[in-house]
Amino acid sequence: MRADAAGTVRDALIAAGARGLLVADENCPPALLAGLPPGTRVLSNRWDLCVAARDCGLEVSFSDFALPATADLELIACRVPKERAVVRHLINRAWHALAPGGRLLLWGGKHTGIKTHGKEAASAFGGAPEVRKLGTDYLAVATRTGATLHSLDDADYEVLRPLLAYGARVLFTKPGLFGWDQIDPGSALLAAQLPGIFAAGGAPARLLDLGCGYGYLSVAAHAHGADADAVTATDTCAAALLACAKNFAAHGIAGEVVPSDCADGIAEHFDLVLCNPPFHRGFAADQELCARFFRAAASHLHRAGRALFVTHRVVPAAALAQGVFRSCEQIAATPSFQVHLLQGPRRAPLT
Numbered sequence: 387m388r389a390d391a392a393g394t395v396r397d398a399l400i401a402a403g404a405r406g407l408l409v410a411d412e413n414c415p416p417a418l419l420a421g422l423p424p425g426t427r428v429l430s431n432r433w434d435l436c437v438a439a440r441d442c443g444l445e446v447s448f449s450d451f452a453l454p455a456t457a458d459l460e461l462i463a464c465r466v467p468k469e470r471a472v473v474r475h476l477i478n479r480a481w482h483a484l485a486p487g488g489r490l491l492l493w494g495g496k497h498t499g500i501k502t503h504g505k506e507a508a509s510a511f512g513g514a515p516e517v518r519k520l521g522t523d524y525l526a527v528a529t530r531t532g533a534t535l536h537s538l539d540d541a542d543y544e545v546l547r548p549l550l551a552y553g554a555r556v557l558f559t560k561p562g563l564f565g566w567d568q569i570d571p572g573s574a575l576l577a578a579q580l581p582g583i584f585a586a587g588g589a590p591a592r593l594l595d596l597g598c599g600y601g602y603l604s605v606a607a608h609a610h611g612a613d614a615d616a617v618t619a620t621d622t623c624a625a626a627l628l629a630c631a632k633n634f635a636a637h638g639i640a641g642e643v644v645p646s647d648c649a650d651g652i653a654e655h656f657d658l659v660l661c662n663p664p665f666h667r668g669f670a671a672d673q674e675l676c677a678r679f680f681r682a683a684a685s686h687l688h689r690a691g692r693a694l695f696v697t698h699r700v701v702p703a704a705a706l707a708q709g710v711f712r713s714c715e716q717i718a719a720t721p722s723f724q725v726h727l728l729q730g731p732r733r734a735p736l737t
């Protein structure tokens with residue numbers, strides 16, 4: 387049987403035992419988690435993957451790529467993330483986590499920039515690039531040989547910066563977050579509907595920002611009259627949660643910022659759900675993920691509650707809402723985006 391990259395990584399992690407670490411972001415194949423022996427160490431920036439890994443008996447930590455600076459690991463493996471700043475941050479942090487002679491394994495398809503990332507990892511670690519094709523992916527191996535790290539420019543990945551604004555309200559963001567360097571026009575279109583929605587039905591007593599990112603929609607809702615403690619914001623991404631918490635603190639929003647997989651584990655029902663759902667997972671389009679957000683919104687609304695969803699025009703929002711909400715009305719549209727007001731949730735029971 388021909389070796390593939392994920393299988394090679396799995397075997398290397400098994401061989402490294404407690405001195406191995408899988409770094410799992412949204413591009414990590416779920417089958418890899420299922421193929422690892424219980425007790426294997428996994429660090430993920432995604433709450434949904436942490437839950438999946440825990441269910442497989444793996445030893446999980448949830449953080450924004452905060453690898454330990456313990457210099458004692460033999461192996462770190464990661465399917466290459468989408469953002470260059472994240473990859474470079476990971477390479478820098480991996481050097482501090484690995485023992486001398488330890489190896490960083492990165493893998494991914496040609497379109498992920500894996501060859502460039504492999505070269506950069508080798509130059510940071512002070513060795514020669516080692517990249518080979520295994521199945522449809524490429525595997526890059528960098529060995530910690532040099533005594534010093536030739537640190538890569540990761541655009542200060544860890545630092546949240548006051549880069550954007552909602553009106554006079556400054557918003558902290560950083561590379562890797564959705565719409566991090568420019569307010570997403572879809573989110574802005576949704577926010578522009580809030581004054582009309584609040585005028586018609588009053589500001590919501592309880593509001594859920596589903597897939598909150600750095601909290602743009604929550605800040606907008608607060609700016610238009612939602613109470614400081616009315617908001618619960620949730621996301622699966624550790625960096626998004628940190629940024630959202632920072633923006634809540636900056637604007638006196640006392641609401642909760644909760645990690646979840648599509649609001650799983652949030653038992654409360656809300657008057658209003660605001661959502662700009664993802665329709666990509668890593669490098670791939672994922673309509674089922676988008677559909678889950680519609681179902682999650684319905685499950686988390688009071689019977690008289692409403693949801694506002696903004697989607698790209700290519701997303702069949704009305705079809706995704708069908709069977710989940712009794713009413714789905716398009717209330718705004720641009721050539722690229724559409725906002726739907728969803729009412730009459732047909733709730734699946736909360737788990």
Ligand SMILES: C[S@@+](CC[C@H](N)C(=O)[O-])C[C@H]1O[C@@H](n2cnc3c(N)ncnc32)[C@H](O)[C@@H]1O
Pocket residue numbers: 434564565570573596597598599600601602603620621622623626646647648649661662663664665
């Ligand atoms: C299109 S972005 C919208 C972000 C933010 N609401 C805004 O308007 O700027 C979608 C968000 O959903 C989050 N997300 C993706 N999968 C998720 C899941 N399974 N559970 C919760 N959040 C998820 C992403 O991390 C991302 O922050």
